[in-house]
Amino acid sequence: MSSTITSTTPAVTRRAQTRLGIALIAPLMILVTLFFVLPMCSAIYYSFVDFDGINPNPEFVGLDNYTRMFTDPEVWHALGNNAIWIVLGTAAPLAIGLVLALLLWNVKRGNMFYRLAFFLPYVLPGIAIGIVWGWIYDPVNGWLNKALQSIGLGHLTTGWLGEPNTALYAVLATAIWASTGFVLIIFLSALRNVDTEQIDASRLDGANAAQRLWHIILPQIMPVFLMVTTITLVGGFSVFDIIFIMTGGGPANATNVMGTYAYNSAFKVSDISYGTTLALLITALSVPCAVLLNRLQRRLSLQGTGA
Amino acid sequence: MIKLPFKAAAALTAVLALALTGCTGGAPSSGGNSDEKQIRYLLGQPEAPEDLELLKGDIKKFEEQSGIKVKLDVLPIDQLRTVLQTQLRSGDGPDVFNYDTGPGFAGALAQSGLLYDLTDAYKTRNWKIYDFAKERVTFEGKTVGVPDLIQELGVFYNKEIFSRLGISEPKNFADLQAAAKTIKDAGIVPIAVSDKEGWQGGHLLSMSLASRAGSKGMSDLLNGTTPWTSPDVVAALDAWSQLNKGAYLTPTPTAVSYDNGNALFYSGKAAMTATGSWLITGVQKNAKFDVGFMPFPGANDKGIFSAGLGSGTFVSAQTKKSESALKFLDYLQTPEHGRWQVEEVHAIPAFPVEASGTNASPLFAQVLQDTAKIADGSGDFGYSIDTLSTDVFNTALWDGFQGLLTGQKSPEQVSQDLQTAFEKSAAEGK
Known part of the structure; x- marks a missing residue:
């Protein structure tokens, strides 16, 4: 029928x-x-062409730029740095932001001050953050080295942005400092919608803090958690500005990520086509991740687990 | 009921689209206006803001003398190349602009026919640019620019610290190392070397290579007669590596910005700094002590300076105001402008200037005397490598030098990278 x-x-x-x-x-x-x-x-x-930024009739080169990209060791090095950035640059703000949000959740006095203090770095211009942290990391006059010396840890002083082993992590630490405030504010908003009666009930049932977080709070804020994860994770693929400002991808490409490598290829050596190909790779890698996380978030929202 | 909002929305859409198209349609053309009484002049932002004010004053003099108005566009240095290339390609470029003279810069524009051929102007207008300088802006037989200044690369030193520690000007590399040790033992940074930006590596290698290989040796390297893997190149790189390993340079030079490196020298926290003669203005303004300028020492002698051209002034091939543009170039080569360069911005013009009677400091007078020898051919000078090399080579040089200073690469590896980049550039016909 x-x-x-x-x-x-x-x-x-x-x-x-x-x-x-x-x-x-x-x-x-x-x-x-x-x-x-x-x-x-x-x-x-x-x-698909060989464009140097000047020649109005660039030669068609077929897949040459793509072949070159997949055989270029610097691409894999930059992708490795992107991976480090994605993992640490996503996990650290989420973890720190969540912990801070939980600590501030029930704070009544000075709540607004803490929110402002933690959120302020997020609204600062990237260029200002890069320059100020560049001073902090300066090997001769930087506050960080001076602070380490003053507490007897002088042996740990180094040129943070100039050493290949520390440069990427020093920039990453700055980025985490700058983005944690955003995560914190979003989580604080999500926590407002958490059913506190369930938490009280679980407390009566003997659930400890970790169990309450894992079984009661996190499921309720999961869509928001995934939304924040998506934003920070996709940002990890396309990260450019803070690295460009603080190290330019150096020293000797040590902090190169795909964004800086694409920029340097396009504008430092006038290989616009290769730089564009690298930029397309960033897009090709980041879009599926964003779509996947977005779908997961939507599914959880439809299941009613959302805050 | 529906028709009205539909039309309104459609109209709004059309307006928005037009606005967006307008927003993305590029800057208004200067080329369309053939009013010879105004030219557009583009240049990169000078390092010191006061230099821009001086320049504006100088341009005003030209405007008063010629009756030609100059519309000045100033861009951050790191954006200049991209913006200029885009503007010239779109036919929307400035009439006159200041740009680097190297093959990767002016050379690339000349190759694409974007620069006005000044070969005849040199003959008919009797321009007196030094021959060696003119050669650097001549590509495929066409002279396309007017070099505006000569620069020397070497080591500035704090005479007071040297005198207090009983150090005299080093006569060879071993002397320099010994002096650096004495300075370091006194708790002072011996040589303020900065390489955070990377480009400084080109200057540092130019200095040490000039003193190792000499002008002929450098010339052979630059024209490909001698490979970059030669012992002189390795030794020149190794000199910096040794100084770095001996902790005679700024701690972690690759973490120190150019400005911060200079500040260490100005403040007396560093006894020497290795850079170009353009620092003289900064030295005179900021250093409260006498400063000397010497070449980077060779293995067995005091070495020679490297010298090179700074930027140059070029005219767009598409300008419709060529006569006004040429008059502007005439002005840039007048004795009056030359003296202004010497006295006000401590720059050395690329044409003969009667410098006697000018208020040049002893430091600047020394550089003037040195560079005069370039013109009359009596002096022996090395080259500034990066102004004569391609982007590919310079990138390998800058990255390689950072690798050297961070211990990621040995002098031999860097020299091999340079040779590879040189061959790649040659293969690409650059």
Whole structure:
């Protein structure tokens, strides 16, 4: 037995609604076309030619840029740094932000001050953060080395941004400092929607703090947790500004990530096409992760586990 | 009921689209306006803000003399290349601009036909740019620019610290090491070397290589007659490696920015700094002590300075105001402008200037005397490698030098990287 659903809306109204719908989405579509589709098509075109930034008729080189990319050891090195950034740069702000949010959750006095204090770094311009932390890390006059010397840890002093072994982690620490405030504020908002009666009940049942966090709080804030994870994780793929400001990818490429390598290839050695190809790789890697996490977040929200 | 919002939304969309198109459509063209009485002049932001004010004053003099208005555009140095290339390609570029003279910069623009050919102008307008300087802006037989200044690379030293510690100007590399040890033992940083930005590596190698290989040896390296794996290159790199390993340089030079390195020298926390003669303005303004300037010592002698061109002034091939642009270039080569360069910005013009009677400090007078020998051919000078090399080579040089100072690479590995980059550039026809 089959059945068909027939709309009772008159055809004239349906056409009018369609036109209205198109009119309403048109501005967004124009924006998407201008700022996403066209640049993406342009990038794909440039990845198939050999463009040096000057020659108006670049030679078509087929897949040469892609072949070069996958055989370029610096790509794998930069991807490795991206991986470190993604793992630590995602996990650390989430962990620190969550702990701080839990600590501030029930703080009544000075709550606003703490929120402001922790959130302030997030709204500072990246260039200011990079410059100030560059001073802090300075090997001769930097506060960090001076502080270490003053507490008897002078043997730990080093040129933080100039040593290949410490440079990436020094920049990463700055990025974590800058982004933790954002995570904290989001988590604090999510915690407001957590059912405290369940927590009280679990406490009566003898659940300890870790068990309450794992079984009661985290499931309730999971969609928000995933949303924050998505933002920080995708940021890990496309990280550029803070590394560019603080080390420029150096010393000797030690802090190169895909973003800085793409920029340096395009604008330092005028190999625009190769730089564009590298940038496309960043997109190709980050978009599936973002989509995956987004779907997971949506599914959890639909399951009603969300805060 | 529906038609009105649809039309309104459509109109809004059209307006938005037009606005966006306008936003992304590029800067208004200067090329379309052929009013010869105004030219657009683009240059990179000078390091010291006061230099820009001096420059504006100098341009004003030109405007008063010629009746030609100069619209000055100033861009951060790191954006200059990208913006200029894009503007020139789109036919929307400045009429006149200041740019690096090397093959990766002006050479690349010349190769693409984006620069105005000044070969005839040199003959008809009797420009007196030194021949060696003119050669550097001549590509495929066409002279396309006017070099604006000469620079020397060497080591500035604090005469007071040297005198207090009983040190005289080093006569060879062993002397330099001994002096550095004495200075270090006195609790002072011997040589303020900064290499956070990376480009300093090109200057540091230029200095030590000039004193190791000499002008002929450097010339052979730059034209490919001698490979970059030669013992002179390895020794020149090793000199810096030894100084670094001996803790005679700033701690972790790759973590120290150029400005911070200079500040160490100005403040007396470092006894020497290795850089170019452009620092003289900063030295005169900031250092409260007498300063000397010497070449980086060779293995067995006091060594020679490296010298090179700074930037140059170029005219866009697409300018519609060529006569005004040429008049501006005429002005940049007047004796009056030359003296202004010497007296106000402590820069050495690339054409003969009567410097007697100018208010040059002893330090700057020494550099003036030195560079005069470049012009008359009586002096022996090395080269500034990065101004004569391609982007690919310079990147290998800058990264390699950072690798050397951080212990990631040996002098032999860096020299091999340089040779590889040189061969790659040659293969690409650059």
